Amino acid sequence: MGKLPKWLLGVAAAVYLFLHAPLLVLVAFSFNDSKFSAGWEGFTLRWYERLLERDDLVHSLWVSVEVGVISTLISTLLGTMLALGIARHRFSGRTFLESLLYVPIVTPEIVVGISLLILFVFLKMTLGIGTIVIAHVAFNISFVTVVVRSRLEGMDRNLEEAALILGADEFTTFWKVTVPQLWPGILSGALLAFTMSFDDYVITSLVTGPGSSTLPIVVYSMVRKNVEPSINAISTIILVVTAALIWASDRLSQDKPLTPH
Template sequence: MMKVIKRFYLALVLAFLYVPIVVLIVQSFNAGKSRAKWEGFSLRWYEELFRDPDIIKSLLITLSIALLAALFATIIGTLAAIGIHAMRKRPQSIMLTLNNIPMTMPDIVTGISLMLLFIFTQVERGFVTMLLAHITFDIPYVILSVMPKLQQMNKHTYEAALDLGATPGYALFHVILPEIVPGVVTGAMLAFTLSLDDFTISYFTTSPLVQNLSTLIYSQARKGIKPTMNALSALMFIALLILLLLVNKRTRDEE
């Protein structure tokens, strides 16, 4: 009896978490405009979605920001992880603490502080500022993905390469990188996903003229939810879910 109650309770909590999402996805296939009545399966809203120039523009912005941010964050983050790993204890712990700041700070504070930086330096907010912000919050996660791989590596291979006459650059590409590639790829995927996922920081670091999908959805949803927004949200849900599961699987396999 107790067992049944327990399972029922768990099912209830999970239903609370998942029913809204499932309903949203189902509604996006509803032929009618009504949220309550099922009027047959249709891809109508998805078609409208891809005919809306604003949404296409935001989609392109979102994807290019995510790709560029992941690229830069992966390069800077991987190099940083290698550097931090080789540091002495004290500077290392300082760097790791600094690395934690953007992850523990609430998004709204990160967003505002970056916004102030751009206001202060009179940089007009738009694509570039959003990209800079995304790189900033992506790097710590790349470092966290690469660090465990470095710790698994044999400490002396790099020094051995140098002793055998390799330059640091050569040793980086031919000794360290091949060993940590899985961590780097996971980091890049995580950075890409987080960048697609972000709303708050983008919201504060861009202008209304340059919107990514999240800020677009937000500005539309404030006026009430249109069926096309359901379709867009459903697509983003699925895309993010797949990416997250992939990243999670990679992290677990590596362990």
């Protein structure tokens, strides 16, 4: 790095500071013993204790986990199947299907949310956990497909061919050879899907119904009402959980596919 001009390093350092300092400050002040969170008054855990007293927050956490788990399972299954179909088969309409898959990635969340709201109201569906899950799966499938497909394309197909030559049928080859090699890609896609589901506010807020507020919806209303440093505390918890999920997903995607050396 020695050859780079000083001003360039300065700019880069400033950008990293800009990206990370606000979150570090947020975390630090979740332990601040002052209701008007701006000056440092000493260390406390009372804002975390305060969180446990809020039934709506605890309830919304369970809703988020429920929605996250169900939508992740469905989108991972469907996304993985899509990836296998696209990467392993020749068929007509392939280019069309690929562009179809990119539409959910570029469509603004607000557009996704209101168009689903129109559909659900038209079909007279009750807005609630069911509609939130449908919406989350709809935007997650494409992302899972992209992640799994890139893993598939980096995989060594010789192992599968060897299994077939040695007499395993296609089902056995798939479950005993393909899936174990693909597993890190599937897990990594699933973790990303869960993170996106767990974080989503915009789409969820449009298709949610009474009694099915997810965590981001309750946090949003806390931010709106500006209630005390409890927001810092819940933000810290969300940050720690997502950082852990992303770290795990990052490790899995760096993990090389099993290949003979």
